[in-house]
Amino acid sequence: MRIVVVGGGMAGTIFANNLARRLSSELRAGKARITMLTASDRHVYQPGWLYVALGRMTPDELEREQASLLEPGIGLHVDPVKQFNLADNNVVTEAGKTHEYDLLVIATGSRPVPEDIPGLQENAIHCYSADNAMKFYDRLNEFKGGRILVTVGLPHKCPMIPLEITFCMHDFVRERGLLDKTEFYYTYPIGRSHSLENVAKWASPEFEQLGIRQETFFNLKEVDGANAVARSEEGSEIKYDLLVTVPPHRGQKVIEANNLGANGFIPTDRASLHMQGEHGNNVIVLGDTTNLPISKAGSTAHFEAEVAAENVASLIKTGRAVRAYDGKVFCFIEAGRGRATYAMFNYSKPPQPKAPNAAMHAFKMAYNKLYWASARGVL
Ligand SMILES: Cc1cc2nc3c(=O)[nH]c(=O)nc-3n(C[C@H](O)[C@H](O)[C@H](O)COP(=O)(O)OP(=O)(O)OC[C@H]3O[C@@H](n4cnc5c(N)ncnc54)[C@H](O)[C@@H]3O)c2cc1C
Structure with missing residues (x-):
């Protein structure tokens, strides 16, 4: 065989x-x-x-x-x-x-295709390769305040990254003392903040607590870099100071x-x-x-x-x-402030995310090291 x-x-x-x-x-x-x-x-x-x-x-x-x-x-x-x-x-x-x-x-x-949306590749940062992740860090590190806009393309790999990146950037900005000069603006293509309904039900109140603005039904059509504006298929226009994207993917x-x-x-x-x-x-x-x-x-x-x-x-x-x-599927979800939760689900059972905690964050950090045992088929 x-x-x-x-x-x-x-x-x-x-x-x-x-x-x-x-x-x-x-x-x-x-x-x-x-x-x-x-x-x-x-x-x-x-x-x-x-x-x-x-x-x-x-x-x-x-x-x-x-x-x-x-x-x-x-x-x-x-x-x-x-x-x-x-x-x-x-x-x-x-x-x-x-x-x-x-x-x-x-x-x-699969591969990210930011180039499929006019202006996205040139004007947004994302973390879908090592080089892009390093550029992301540089731009975030240079950020001195303003509006951070998050856009999400579908489909994309890693279902939780739109949430994780937003919570983690919130920590980053807070730790640098820039929170009062920063507005977070999270957008999502469908009528809630995440494709999995129970994850959206958990995430939206967490965002509200942190003062993160949310706009749903935002399917990115184009980015106008000269005017620092993102436009959606639905007709919305949002100005940004830092544009962060989870780009759409193809095989x-x-x-x-x-x-x-x-x-x-x-x-x-x-x-x-x-x-x-x-x-x-x-x-x-x-x-x-x-x-x-x-x-x-x-x-x-x-x-x-x-x-x-x-x-x-x-x-x-x-x-x-x-x-x-x-x-x-089992996905950790970094929830910021040293906490994480998880979503476990299958075709018939939806996820039921619990309140995030420090132990789950520690578990995710440990898994990042243990992955190599998984790849070898030991874990
Ligand atoms: C920033 C980021 C965060 C993520 N976080 C999580 C997470 O927290 N939890 C989670 O579960 N998942 C996460 N993911 C998603 C996860 O990494 C992918 O879903 C996973 O790697 C998919 O595995 P795969 O084998 O299908 O593809 P890949 O791991 O991408 O492997 C594809 C392979 O195909 C090879 N290849 C490509 N073209 C050819 C060709 N023509 N011929 C032969 N070989 C080829 C490539 O070299 C590569 O080895 C994350 C991904 C990213 C980018």
């Missing part, structure tokens, strides 16, 4: 390691082979970019060699895929190599170029995680790349990867898949 995993991020790495452990004897006997094709020799813990933007972590703390994270027996090639020939059961890489498979796992993630260009899914997100079965359609029988999709109606989060990638690895191992050993993904 030749298993080819495309993408060495959270989903691809956790899947490959989990599967390699389950199939250690099959791998040794040459009955199974796991090949990973990825775009970088570095593995990045992206959630840490939030803390880089706030000056609390440095980018090097968030990276490891991809090869150092993989179980023995996984063949790693840092050679991105450019062509998916699903009818012929093979993929072709940028270097021109063809890899045949019996099972293909696609986990290429990878390679997914769009191969017509695997609109905007780079692949139609995926919500329970089996197989690609929908003609070739779905031997194609699994994991992590941000799916079009599933759930959060694009590391925890989603993690829980999906575990289900998929268990199923593939069971198929190889017994001829049957044994688990269905139930939509499980």
